[in-house]
Amino acid sequence: MVDANLTISDRIQEKLDGLTRAERQLALSILENYPASGLGPLATLAKGANVSVPTVARMVQKLGYKGYPDFQADLRDELGAIAKGPIARHETWAGAAPTEHILNRFTEAVIDNIRNTMAHIDPVAFDQACALVADQRRHLYIVGGRITHTLAEYLFMHMQVIRPNLTHVQSTSNTWPHYLLNAGDGDVFVIFDVRRYENNTLKLAEMARARGAKVVLFTDHWRSPVHRIADVCLTSQIIVPSAWDSATTTMLLIESMISAIQTLNWDSTKNRMQELEDIFDKTKLFRKFT
Amino acid sequence: MVDANLTISDRIQEKLDGLTRAERQLALSILENYPASGLGPLATLAKGANVSVPTVARMVQKLGYKGYPDFQADLRDELGAIAKGPIARHETWAGAAPTEHILNRFTEAVIDNIRNTMAHIDPVAFDQACALVADQRRHLYIVGGRITHTLAEYLFMHMQVIRPNLTHVQSTSNTWPHYLLNAGDGDVFVIFDVRRYENNTLKLAEMARARGAKVVLFTDHWRSPVHRIADVCLTSQIIVPSAWDSATTTMLLIESMISAIQTLNWDSTKNRMQELEDIFDKTKLFRKFT
DNA sequence: ACAATTATGAAAAATTTATCACAGAGTGCT
DNA sequence: AGCACTCTGTGATAAATTTTTCATAATTGT
Structure with a gap:
């Protein structure tokens, strides 16, 4: 588990440059169906991104986790935190920008x-x-x-x-x-x-x-x-x-x-x-x- | 996996009456931190609800799943659908054409x-x-x-x-x-x-x-x-x-x-x-x- | 109050899942 | 062109999680 105040999604994007081809492929696959895909078994995730099983293990370590289960635990925590807060319905597309942004x-x-x-x-x-x-x-x-x-x-x-x-x-x-x-x-x-x-x-x-x-x-x-x-x-x-x-x-x-x-x-x-x-x-x- | 158009949360509430004491205790615990808690390991969930491990296994079977992993898969699917938002979930865009139309x-x-x-x-x-x-x-x-x-x-x-x-x-x-x-x-x-x-x-x-x-x-x-x-x-x-x-x-x-x-x-x-x-x-x- | 029935939990067995070590493929560099 | 490098995936091993079994506790009906 790592620091708060930064979603895992953010962290992945941040580290995207430091990742290798297969790892980036995987990272993008995670972001594509976030966070659901990351909560399944490692093998399923790997298959979905067309990478091998160890690639997943290596990437989560690069992200600062001890292992895949550790990563999942953090994802679940984040999910729990979101669910508790006011459920901001997706009225905005660019989530980080206000509704009136062009x-x-x-x-x-x-x-x-x-x-x-x-x-x-x-x-x-x-x-x-x-x-x-x-x-x-x-x-x-x-x-x-x-x-x-x-x-x-x-x-x-x-x-x-x-x-x-x-x-x-x-x-x-x-x-x-x-x-x-x-x-x-x-x-x-x-x-x-x-x-x-x-x-x-x-x-x-x-x-x-x-x-x-x-x-x-x-x-x-x-x-x-x-x-x-x-x-x-x-x-x-x-x-x-x-x-x-x-x-x-x-x-x-x-x-x-x-x-x-x-x-x-x-x-x-x-x-x-x-x-x-x-x-x-x-x-x-x-x-x-x- | 079971029918669509009904969230798992709904299904649990529906079946709540048919459940035994320990199972109800568990069900309520799941709903309390939904869906994050259901996505973790079975043992963690059991501990959180103060019930035994087999109780969890039995309850998900009563809900119509083959086993706990099957239940989790359905939860993840639901999560994925929510994340996509109501617009992306649109099944057919060209209304006059079948879903599989290009x-x-x-x-x-x-x-x-x-x-x-x-x-x-x-x-x-x-x-x-x-x-x-x-x-x-x-x-x-x-x-x-x-x-x-x-x-x-x-x-x-x-x-x-x-x-x-x-x-x-x-x-x-x-x-x-x-x-x-x-x-x-x-x-x-x-x-x-x-x-x-x-x-x-x-x-x-x-x-x-x-x-x-x-x-x-x-x-x-x-x-x-x-x-x-x-x-x-x-x-x-x-x-x-x-x-x-x-x-x-x-x-x-x-x-x-x-x-x-x-x-x-x-x-x-x-x-x-x-x-x-x-x-x-x-x-x-x-x-x-x- | 007793027997029959059902629910529950502890522990073992089975299965799934994650990690590790290694070898092959591909890249870039000299 | 050849060498060293990094990256990637396969297979084996270890760890974990889930399922099953079985004994015990609780509940219900008589």
Whole structure:
């Protein structure tokens, strides 16, 4: 047992730097489901963090405990102390900051956006969109606007790993008409368009449609005019306490889509990822995971 | 393990009448310091309630458990569910889709990431980071890597509106040494580095630091090696059911930061936004809001 | 008040759980 | 490229905790 006035969670975070890879992996696993996971048997904890049993024993010693049971005893004490005090209901997200701190206000707004977006989304439409984007026979065009081009790029980057035959187009660039030259029947356009909707984007969507391409639209819940011609429309709520709109919810939809498509195309994705790994290994662009 | 939707505390109270004297004595003792006392060794619990060891074993069996460890496991599960809070416990987000639909699974993971990130963030560090990035006397460099360059760009785009005197650098590009030439004392580097940590990014950070610049790091909770030299380190949890990591939580932090800085610099931001509007109006790049 | 029944606790047996010592793998350094 | 280093996991050993057994005490019904 060690000093008080400092939760074990704090202590772990503090010592995080002094820990080795496996130990840190373990420490984070403990914090992830704190404190419940630390109150179970050592072996269970080790398994949950994908580390070996002695790693746990070593880490708790580094934290200053005599052994795992000692650590558990302290955890239980802490739990007991919390339970006795006024049960502060989790109204705040960043626990250490007041409710009015921007982190809490912003996070609350984003959670609300997510809840609303998910409540109104049509899973069938989402699945359709995924199927279209996953279909390797169709050339895939990903289109972003002024603000949304970063989102478009994020999707593009991941789709590049999953499948061939795709292009990133920026509607704000004046080169996009050139891309349309090659687009045709059965191709797919994923278009991002949120407030302030862009005229260029609408034009591009119309022309793509005229050429017989499918259109998947990511927009906010006021809906870009593109939605009238889109085959599938995915809307997100984007309201936050800021002068700008939030892209977080849209990002969540994009990542869900990537995850879904990766599953649909898993065989080819797996191979392509492996190849990518090999290339990175050869170029030694990245450090080994530490 | 038994049915859900009923806390163990409830179940004990319910069965209280069916228990014998010693067992009731024990039950009340458990409830007195719930749930901490039930998570310790059986013998300790027995001693605390002044009953014998087998009494405990018998009572948990009456409650429907196979044995004491089984009882403890259920207690821990309950504890885990409480800690996650009512919002995270949401089972389905996309109401129209089944729980196993990727939208629900993914969203749940992201909410969990957000909760964890916010639980462990240091608001003081966050405020410091905001102050550094907001300070217009310092030149601001925003650095992204292979995956993170979209996030970096997103921040860059917004900061461009808020303040002058900033540069977007890509650590994967081989032009970054040129940017460092101009960097010096008192400048600020916002660096994004998540798994697979990039050697280039680390080098860049080191050199920036050597030149007397401040370093603000956005990373995942395994922490990029850059964190050792960073002045402020903001970590996000990024685990999702996918072959890739999630950028959504990091996006949330970035947007919170933008919102915070916009408030700090509100006078200048307001003017700059107005100017931007005027320019857009002139170029007629965007449709009027409909 | 006595017998039958049930509850309780002490102690031993069985099982689970934690600790220790050692060897292999991976890293970084010269 | 080779050596020394640290870190990590496997298997063996020791410790602890839980379960079971059984004898005794308390309780209830007649």
